[in-house]
Amino acid sequence: MSALPLRPRVLYVRTEGRSTVPREERRRRELSGATQRRILIEESFGFDLLGASDLAALPGWRGRILRRLPAAVALAFEVARRRGDYDVVVTWAEKYSVAVAGVLLWHRHRPRHLAIMDWMSKPVVRIPLRLVRGGVDEILTWSSTQARVATERLGFRAEQIVRIPHPVDDVFFAPADGARRTIFSAGETQRDFATLMYAVHGLEVPTVIAASLVGVFTGFRTRLVDASSMGELPANVEVRAMDAQELRRAYADAAIVVVPLVAADNNAGISVLLEAMSMGRPVIVTRTAGQHDVVVDGVTGLYVPPGDPAALRDAIRRLFDDPAAAEAMGRRARADVLAHHRADDFVARIREVAGMPAERVEEVRRA
Known part of the structure; x- marks a missing residue:
C-alpha cells in the first residue's frame, strides 16, 4: 500500500x-x-x-x-x-x-x-x-x-x-460536591446486580442502581433482562433509569461506586468506571478476565472476585468505614483519568x- x-x-x-x-x-x-x-x-x-x-x-x-x-x-x-x-x-x-x-x-x-x-x-x-x-x-x-x-x-x-x-468526558464528569452517603452502581452490559443486592442486604446504606434493561451475553447472543428482576430487591436498594444530569448527580452523591460484573473476557464496565473515577469517586469492580486494565488495586480502587457477595460486602465496608481513605482513593482515581483517559x-x-x-x-x- x-x-x-x-x-x-x-x-x-x-x-x-x-x-x-x-x-x-x-x-x-x-x-x-x-x-x-x-x-x-x-x-x-x-x-x-x-x-x-x-x-x-x-x-x-x-x-x-x-x-x-x-x-x-x-x-x-x-x-x-x-x-x-x-x-x-x-x-x-x-x-x-x-x-x-x-x-x-x-x-x-x-x-x-x-x-x-x-x-x-x-x-x-x-x-x-x-x-x-x-x-x-x-x-x-x-x-x-x-x-x-x-x-x-x-x-x-x-x-x-x-x-x-x-x-471519558473528563469535563462533564468532573469532581462535584455531593452528599457522599450512597452506594451507587450503573450500567447495561454484563452486570451482576444480584451479587450487589445480596452484598448490601441489611446494610443501613441507601444503594442506587441506574439501570433499566441489562444485556447478558449467553455465548452467541445477548438477551435483555430487567435490572430490577436480577435479584431479590432489598429495602435499601432502588433501581431506576437516569438521564445524564441525574447520572452525574448520583456519582457526586455516592460514597462508593460499585461495578459488579459477571465473569467474562470483555472489559464491560469501563465507561462507568472511568466516569466515576473522573468524578473523583472510589470504585469497587469485579476482577474478570477482561476487566483488569483500568483500576490499580488499593490505589485507585478495589477489585473483588466474581460472584462473591461476602468479598464485595467487605470491600464496601472497608471504604464506607474510612471516608478519608475513600476520598484519597477518589482523588488518585481522578489524577489517573487526567493522566491517561x-x-x-x-x-x-x-x-x-x-x-x-x-x-x-x-x-x-x-x-
Missing part, C-alpha cells in the same frame, strides 16, 4: 446508538453542557463522518436500496463506493468493522482500515472477523485481553495491534494513528 499523503483524507464510520434524539439536538445539548460529549468528540477528529442517518439523505435508487439493508451492511457498501476518495477509513464497533472489512477485502486498491474494537472474542465477531481480517490493517483497542485474542485466535500480527486509552488526548491519539499531521489538535473541552 502506498505511503499516505501529508494530510490523509480520513472517513470515520460513526455509530449512532439507539437514541431517537436527532443529531443536531444532541449536539445542541452537548454544547450547552447538558450531557456528556460524544458527537462533539467525534467531530473534533477532523475526519469526514458517515453514519446511518447520512444514508437517509442519499437520493435515488442507491439511497432506497441502502436504506433497506441492515445499517452495518449499508454503511460498508457506501464505504466501498467512496473508497477512492479516502486514504484511511476508521470504524468503531465490531459489527461495522467486520462489515467494512468484508467489502474492502475484495478491492485491491483501497484505503487503510483502522478498526477500533474491544470485544473480538465473542463468536458472532470472532468467526467472521477471522475470515475477513485481510480487510483490516490495524486494530485499535484498550483491552490487553482482547489484544491477545486478536493475535492468538484471529491471526493478526502483533504490529497490527495498537493499544489506545479508553476516553482525557477525551482530547484520545482524539489526538486517533489522529496520530490515522497519520494526521502533528499540529495542535482542536480542543474538545467545553469553553
